[in-house]
Amino acid sequence: MKIRKASALDTEEVKALWAYCFEKPSDPFFQWYFRELYTPETVLLGEEKGQTACDLHRRPYRLSVRGQVFDTDYIVGVATHPAARGRGYGSELLRSAFHMAAREGKPFVTLMPSAASFYLPMGFGFFVHQWERKTSPEHLAPLGRKPVSCRILSGEEGWQDLAAVYDAYTAERNGFTIRDESSWRSHIRGQLLEGYIALVYDEKGPSGYLFYSLDDRRMIVTEMAFARESGRRGLYAFMAGHRGSIDECIWYEPLDDMSFRYWEDGAEHTYIRNRSFPYMMARLTDPVTAFDGISCSGAAKGSLAFQLVDAFLPENSGIYVFRVEEGKISALKEDVFYSLKCHIEDISGVRLGPDIPEPSFCINAGSLAELFMGAADLPDLSRLEKIRWLTEDRAERDRVLSLAKAMLPKENNWMNEWF
Known part of the structure; x- marks a missing residue:
């Protein structure tokens, strides 16, 4: 072909x-x-x-x-x-x-996979799940609080208010897209083809928005963001205000959102259905470029080496070394040096020391993508047996897990692009 x-x-x-x-x-x-x-x-x-x-x-x-x-x-x-x-x-x-x-x-x-089973063997890993939440307007009403004001956008004139909410919503999140004026205007035009955009305001200004459609007595929200909790409550009140004209509200929130702990009457199970929704996958094409230069915690000191097995892009397979240098990760692929080290050690019987480190574990491409994107940290992957240890030394394993967690901690991921 x-x-x-x-x-x-x-x-x-x-x-x-x-x-x-x-x-x-x-x-x-x-x-x-x-x-x-x-x-x-x-x-x-x-x-x-x-x-x-x-x-x-x-x-x-x-x-x-x-x-x-x-x-x-x-x-x-x-x-x-x-x-x-x-x-x-x-x-x-x-x-x-x-x-x-x-x-x-x-x-x-x-x-965004239509069938994840097709993409997983190609080295993709999930990096965004969301909560899919469903309930009737009547059961959502107790969680809402009337906003100071609300408007329905009819064109692109409100993009700055949307952007302000989005920037606040993503301030402590990871994996989201950077949106400029052009992309916001495009998003608005696309949404208004067959749907609506609602903005709510509190005393401080724009506090939340919904991209939604109405279909077969359902409100289907494809994007929800809020700058403050008052914005979330205002959006809940806006949805609940459709009682009588719709039977069900469906919306999505980040997997790190634990607000259901405070819902009344055990609403998570009885009145509001709350299930995880697998949403977005990532695939590394160049591991060195991806990791090299990433900032990390000041507590991270040292280096670690691992073996990547990438069956779909075998040229990426090999030995990688991550070192912390001045608060940033320095990433190298050490195949040539590692092979030469092994060859010399085999011939001479003399260990060449730690300058060219031995790989501590083996990882596949999908799990490495999850680690890079912050969907999981190395201790998570170890517990789930998504890595294979190459060292039997318990102290070395603990050192690697501790260093990797400081280098590449888990993140609160959210992304909401549908096209």
């Missing part, structure tokens, strides 16, 4: 494949996506015998991860022509997308 970037000449075929697999051309989202977001050069296309076999869209985003801003690709619209399915073309196309991202200095990519 030949893989290449699409051009303007391929647009109709790209549209046809999207229409077959996702929305029809008459769908408002289809029309908006190809009018406002689509650019041919961000589509990777696979051809077999001159015919389009598959494609994917590389949506450019900037994400905040561990205090750094990274350029990345959000992969959407992975589609294979029905006549070309079952031949591994989709996997081959994704591998090319990973290589392209690495060449462009994007050390990881993200996607």
